[in-house]
Amino acid sequence: MSEEPIVDNIIExxxxxAPGFDTVREVFAAVVAEENGESGAQLAAFVHGRQVVDLWAGPxxxxxTLTGLLSATKGASSLVVALLVQxxxxxLDCAVADYWPEFGAxxxxxxxLRQVLTNRAGVIGVEGGLTIAELADDRRIAERVAPQWPYIRPDSAQAYGGFVxxxxxGEVVRRAAGGSIQELFEERVRAPYGLDVYLGLPVxxxxxxxxxxxxxTLEMQAAFEANSPESHSIPGIAYNLNAADFTPADVLTLPNNPEVRALGQGSAGGVGSARGLAAMYAAAISGLDGRAQLLKSDTLAMVTAVHSAGPDLVRGERAPYALGFEAKGLYYPFLGANAFGHTGAVGCDGFADPRSGLAYGYTRRRAAFGFSAPENDRLAAAVHRAASR
Structure with missing residues (x-):
């Protein structure tokens, strides 16, 4: 592995x-100089279970270093679901109410369950929104969701359920398998593979x-405010903006709350590193350090097939979904059709491409305001080009 530090505009x-991946370092240096020099970022990648990129920068x-993953957490939760299906x-085609009768109200x-995992259930939030204390705890969110009417007729449209x-x-998993998503992720995924991704960070x-x-910039802020979702609109409810005193800034910094980090709610409460994200996806498709891959080939084919291609009433045009995961082959056209993963609103991303054996992780400390930060397009393409050689 090449270890020479690069200093670009006083950013180390x-x-x-690995040999052949020097161009990735150069692209990362350019991205950090342009986007994240004052705050920091991490980039990691594996190819067929071997780490080939492990870079970081910033004070x-x-x-x-661990930081908040927001909706990239959904990738970890979806991995637990895939294991339980396997x-x-x-x-997947059983009614949620068959496992959890109270939900049938x-x-x-x-x-x-398939409709929930593909954002076609129509249950995107709750009337009046959720408090921070409720957002920290999946069990409390579930209690609020159980009596809630759907905001969209089930299976009539794709609509992202950001926090719910x-x-x-998770309530289905708890009742079917006898443990929470957080417990099963720790026991079956994080601990055995030594991953720096946590659904419940130890104090x-x-x-x-x-x-x-x-x-x-003032121009960007003005444009955002002009287009920001009304708090009681479909997107506003999905992002919990219908709650009292809950703002878009609260969405982006949610994992900074110690209770959110400690409980690791399965939609947005995870924390991790780029190395941890990439290693998690490498474990899923290739295995790590002599341990077998988590998902069998037929399971991968089933859970990574495109299930719903949008447009999404919450996220907009570019939001295709596999089973709980984003369908990454439709985000990054250089990837295979079964590539899968999940972004987070802070700008982080993690994915795996079973065809090429590539697993990718990126984190940034400065919130990007939006899902996959634009630099992921450049970084993922650079890693893929190097891996393809």
């Missing part, structure tokens, strides 16, 4: 790249660096 790029940031614990009796989808899934772990608030 630390870490290593206080190391390769071991082992026969879950039936208010016109939700026919909603299936994996509270619903003793002091590596967390807070997400920094989004910074924008």
């Amino acid at each position: 790029i630390n870490g290593t790249v 206080q940031v190391t390769g071991d 082992e026969g614990w879950l039936d 208010a016109g939700k009796s026919g909603i299936t 989808s994996f509270a619903i899934v 003793s772990d002091d590596r967390y660096l807070p997400i920094l608030p989004w910074l924008a």
